[in-house]
Amino acid sequence: MITHIEGKLVEKNPTDVVIDCNGVGYFINISLHTFAQIPDQENLKLYTYLHVREDAQSLYGFSSKSEREIFKLLISVSGIGTNTARTMLSSLSPDQIKEGIAGGDVALIQSVKGIGIKTAQRVIIDLKDKVLKVYGLDELSITTNNTGKDEALSALDVLGFNKKQSEKVVEKILQTQPDASVEQIIKEALKNL
Template sequence: MYDYFSGKLIFKAPTHVILDVGGIGYHIHISLTTFSQIKDQEHCKLFVSFQVREDAQTLYGFATEGERQLFNHLISVSGIGPNTGRMMLSSITPEEIQSAIVNGHVATIQKIKGIGPKSAQRVILELQDKLKKQGPDALIALPVTKASVPEEALAALVMLGFVKAQAEKVLNSLINMEPDQSVEQLIKAALKKL
């Protein structure tokens, strides 16, 4: 239905943005990978995946066509919904996910929050041949009131479904170990500990 939206970023958070397109504000869920690419931009273009369920109509946005293609592949796997697909793309890079699937590295996929051994094996089984046929260049290369870094990281983790108190505890320990981390670094480190 929709291919992409291009407009002014009214609000940015690690989990979603509000994009003004022709005077209409679209609430678009994003991955941490996309956030790291658009966080310093005022205007951007997001490739979107429109997901319709019985109780919701949701837009998921991606900085590149390749990330969107991988997201659509992931959610085509039985048991992997849009939020899990977004979690996967927030935990490790799209290139790492694609490489793990093509090379059959179950452990890499399994280390993502919410993905157990059976789900990891199912992702590889269902997508390995599709991604191999596309070749290594199919995934388009990714270039690599304002809240504080810990507040943004906490808000992102809570929106991803983690308990606030638990996420706060993990973030505090990470900040004590290394105080000068970016939002993306904090979230990725927290995802490994939660």
């Protein structure tokens, strides 16, 4: 398997890139998350996953090993193909997917276009134990943080703040203060919005 490709960035699109590696151009499918992480520099390294089917071979690229592992876990679930997994990683960050699965957040997983309630439930049932074990997450802290984060975002939305901007600010707050209460998150967010 090809584990990574490093070379000259020839073409960059929201869904794919072309990397020239010693005269050979590799067409690599990417998520919007990876697209946002790619710097506009000539040299680029992506961690890859080669998906082989009877009629095609497709190369998928990721900005981090963590994102690649989440992708591999997602495609191991019945009903989740490579395109659906890529859509999930385009709609949610790898951390959001990990936390959503670990916390049993069906609504978060279902918020991805093309994912119904049964598929979202299957993803959580199939992957919850693996995510908790592989990433060493504590189920209780994930659930608590998820609830506090959601409540804070809901409150900021009611106050009229931009949803995407609020999410970024709340994410930063939770990275520095993971045990912050809903009130603390809102107070800190108001200072930064």
